Amino acid sequence: MPVMTMLDALNDALHIAMEKDDDVVMLGEDIGKKGGVFGTTAGLHEKYGDMRVMDTPLSECGIIGAAVGMAVYGIRPVPEIQFQDFIFPGFDQIVSEMAKMRYRSGGQYTCPMVVRTPSGGGIRGGHYHSQSGEAYFAHTPGLRVIMPSTPREAKGLLLASIFSDDPVIFLEPKALYRHSKEEVEEGYFTVDMDTARVAREGKDLTIVTWGAMLPIVEGAAAEAAENGIDCEILDMRSMLPWDANTVIESVKKTSRCIAVQEAPRTCSFASEIAATVAEKCIDSLEAPVARVSGFDTPFPYTLEHIYKPDKKRVLGAIEYTANWE
Amino acid sequence: MTQATEMLQVMNASGKAKGKTPSGLKAEDLKAMFKAMLETRLLDQRGMNLQRQGRIGFYVPSFGQEASQIGAGYAMKDSDLLFPSYRVVSIALLRDVDLKVLFDQAWGNATDLCKGRQMPNHYAIKDIGWTSISSPIGTQISHAAGAARAMQIRGDKSAAWVWFGDGGTSSNDFHAGMNFAGVWKAPCIFMCENNHWAISVPQEMQTASQSFAAKAIAYGMRGVRVDGNDVLAVYEAAKEARARAEKGEGPTLIETVTFRMGPHSSSDDPKRYQDPALFEEWQKKDPIDRFREWLKGKRIWTKTWEEEITADMQARIAKAVEAAEGTPAPELETIFTDVYADVPRMLKEQHNELIEQIKKSGDIEDTSEAFPL
Ligand SMILES: Cc1ncc(C[n+]2csc(CCOP(=O)(O)OP(=O)(O)O)c2C)c(N)n1
Ligand SMILES: [Mg+2]
Numbered sequence: 001m002p003v004m005t006m007l008d009a010l011n012d013a014l015h016i017a018m019e020k021d022d023d024v025v026m027l028g029e030d031i032g033k034k035g036g037v038f039g040t041t042a043g044l045h046e047k048y049g050d051m052r053v054m055d056t057p058l059s060e061c062g063i064i065g066a067a068v069g070m071a072v073y074g075i076r077p078v079p080e081i082q083f084q085d086f087i088f089p090g091f092d093q094i095v096s097e098m099a100k101m102r103y104r105s106g107g108q109y110t111c112p113m114v115v116r117t118p119s120g121g122g123i124r125g126g127h128y129h130s131q132s133g134e135a136y137f138a139h140t141p142g143l144r145v146i147m148p149s150t151p152r153e154a155k156g157l158l159l160a161s162i163f164s165d166d167p168v169i170f171l172e173p174k175a176l177y178r179h180s181k182e183e184v185e186e187g188y189f190t191v192d193m194d195t196a197r198v199a200r201e202g203k204d205l206t207i208v209t210w211g212a213m214l215p216i217v218e219g220a221a222a223e224a225a226e227n228g229i230d231c232e233i234l235d236m237r238s239m240l241p242w243d244a245n246t247v248i249e250s251v252k253k254t255s256r257c258i259a260v261q262e263a264p265r266t267c268s269f270a271s272e273i274a275a276t277v278a279e280k281c282i283d284s285l286e287a288p289v290a291r292v293s294g295f296d297t298p299f300p301y302t303l304e305h306i307y308k309p310d311k312k313r314v315l316g317a318i319e320y321t322a323n324w325e
Numbered sequence: 326m327t328q329a330t331e332m333l334q335v336m337n338a339s340g341k342a343k344g345k346t347p348s349g350l351k352a353e354d355l356k357a358m359f360k361a362m363l364e365t366r367l368l369d370q371r372g373m374n375l376q377r378q379g380r381i382g383f384y385v386p387s388f389g390q391e392a393s394q395i396g397a398g399y400a401m402k403d404s405d406l407l408f409p410s411y412r413v414v415s416i417a418l419l420r421d422v423d424l425k426v427l428f429d430q431a432w433g434n435a436t437d438l439c440k441g442r443q444m445p446n447h448y449a450i451k452d453i454g455w456t457s458i459s460s461p462i463g464t465q466i467s468h469a470a471g472a473a474r475a476m477q478i479r480g481d482k483s484a485a486w487v488w489f490g491d492g493g494t495s496s497n498d499f500h501a502g503m504n505f506a507g508v509w510k511a512p513c514i515f516m517c518e519n520n521h522w523a524i525s526v527p528q529e530m531q532t533a534s535q536s537f538a539a540k541a542i543a544y545g546m547r548g549v550r551v552d553g554n555d556v557l558a559v560y561e562a563a564k565e566a567r568a569r570a571e572k573g574e575g576p577t578l579i580e581t582v583t584f585r586m587g588p589h590s591s592s593d594d595p596k597r598y599q600d601p602a603l604f605e606e607w608q609k610k611d612p613i614d615r616f617r618e619w620l621k622g623k624r625i626w627t628k629t630w631e632e633e634i635t636a637d638m639q640a641r642i643a644k645a646v647e648a649a650e651g652t653p654a655p656e657l658e659t660i661f662t663d664v665y666a667d668v669p670r671m672l673k674e675q676h677n678e679l680i681e682q683i684k685k686s687g688d689i690e691d692t693s694e695a696f697p698l
Contacts, residue, residue, distance in 0.1 A: 033598040034525035055526050057495035058462055086461055089497045124382050124693040126444035128460030175694070266671075295675045297664050302433035302441030302654050305691040306679070312686040 028080030064090035099142030122175025132263035149214035156191025173212035202232035220314035287324035329548035340618025389586030392612030396559025428649035463496025473511035492523025512570035553581030
């Protein structure tokens with residue numbers, strides 16, 4: 001099996017999707033000859049040309065709006081937004097159009113498209129190249145909101161997204177693009193978007209996370225294990241719709257729960273997890289549900305590493321929660 | 326409006342006079358313009374080197390665009406409000422910015438006016454009427470229209486100047502800002518620097534319009550296309566636009582046709598998408614070389630004078646760099662301040678949690694990677 005970084009795996013998925021179906025097209029800024037600012041679309045323009053891999057004028061509104069039109073017509077666009085922070089000029093198209101097309105037309109029209117976009121910090125890019133905006137999208141019924149956490153997951157989830165008949169916001173944790181490698185199956189395969197993944201089994205405490213926080217949580221869990229705390233880690237994969245069932249089952253087993261995210265705390269997806277666990281697991285809970293998150297501030301430049309939750313912050317929460325009596 | 330598609334020039338490609346010297350410019354002015362262009366080049370060279378040496382994280386040079394910027398900057402009045410892009414540091418030099426202010430920002434250190442909160446080149450310098458730059462392309466364009474309207478409301482005779490690129494004309498805010506300023510006849514000058522590229526996307530993929538200046542017509546405003554490597558032509562166009570703004574004759578869109586003679590930023594490699602022949606062609610039209618030739622023709626330039634400017638600027642840069650690099654990072658609390666007028670209780674609590682964490686588990690390690698674009 002080939003060993004890939006997340007970037008390789010995403011690039012592979014895009015090549016496979018375009019090969020498999022002539023209706024899959026891509027549009028965005030610098031995705032052609034340059035191959036994307038991170039190299040995610042490398043080689044695609046060379047292979048498929050201007051009609052299927054389109055460098056567009058600099059307008060996210062245009063990119064997403066035009067993709068909605070393509071999807072309504074019946075092809076499968078995979079627009080790229082260079083950074084999630086630049087998606088907002090196209091936000092109206094996402095919230096008012098892409099998300100609601102199926103519902104408002106009584107199911108006559110659909111919007112099968114995937115907006116791929118790098119998300120989160122890790123490259124010292126200041127607030128406009130670092131934000132984690134998943135909650136904005138997870139608050140929009142009709143969208144699917146996906147964030148992968150490993151190379152294999154990224155490939156399988158992207159292929160599942162592209163061939164899904166729902167509109168998808170596919171958030172790529174840029175901190176993990178080149179972070180590590182893993183074995184990834186060759187050719188076409190999909191990963192189930194609707195089910196959270198148990199990334200580590202454990203009995204003492206459940207940690208719910210997604211995207212770039214996963215390796216940080218894994219590092220913290222490994223260290224906690226040395227101190228006799230056995231953490232279960234759930235990788236959510238999807239934040240809308242989301243798999244509450246797997247979370248509830250796990251917390252019923254461990255009785256303790258922490259949600260870890262890079263995004264600001266208030267009104268976040270971690271808040272949703274905490275609320276649901278409070279609602280559904282009250283009889284099993286032995287400690288308050290904790291949230292580890294970015295602060296409720298914009299994302300700083302120089303102090304980026306202090307803003308983002310790190311292993312120590314997660315470990316602190318593990319100890320606090322595990323030792324709660 | 327033929328000016329929207331024709332290109333104004335005062336000097337030809339090799340710096341020989343083509344039109345007359347713009348009225349009102351004395352030898353001292355011409356020298357000041359050349360000096361600012363040269364200083365910009367030197368500053369950018371240093372900025373790029375510092376990034377290559379790993380001493381700052383990122384830099385955006387304006388190589389090749391010095392005339393396009395200084396020509397317009399020289400037509401500004403002191404009270405005018407600026408809405409710059411990330412590629413016009415030259416204008417700050419014209420307004421006599423302290424170089425340490427620029428390098429503090431590049432390091433994002435404790436004395437940075439913006440408290441280490443933004444990437445390099447995203448300055449905000451209120452003292453010189455320089456509003457805060459953000460990364461999202463085009464957002465400053467509608468701000469400029471609004472500020473210009475506010476000037477009208479107050480009866481202030483100033484103007485608002487906004488800079489953006491060829492790529493910026495595709496943004497939502499370009500259309501909104503142009504439209505509003507047109508409707509309001511606001512004293513706003515839209516400086517579109519057409520440097521031929523939006524990262525890797527060439528200008529012909531940005532618009533099917535005959536020129537960027539032609540876009541003005543549809544908004545009922547004056548559009549002018551000017552040789553952006555001809556500092557005097559840019560000055561002439563900008564001066565006229567400024568006069569019109571003051572007389573209540575409305576906004577102007579000026580397209581300066583120039584070329585990005587460097588990478589998009591310190592993270593970009595144009596070899597992947599740019600034909601080297603095109604670069605070489607534009608190198609022959611280097612705006613500094615051209616203006617130097619023109620000044621030589623007028624017997625204004627001397628070699629010693631240029632050497633003096635260079636030595637002086639390099640010394641000032643070295644001093645500012647040393648001071649900025651030696652300044653520590655901002656205090657932790659800067660994560661939480663300036664989000665609101667006063668730090669709300671919820672942020673005070675989050676700040677306290679952070680302090681407790683560091684007390685308990687020690688300093689936080691920096692694991693950020695290099696910036697890709
Ligand atoms: C809304 C938005 N989309 C994408 C980007 C990424 N980006 C940064 S600069 C740039 C190109 C800008 O080109 P242009 O407007 O011509 O200005 P130039 O860089 O050439 O000065 C792009 C696409 C961004 N900063 N903002
Ligand atoms: Mg440009």
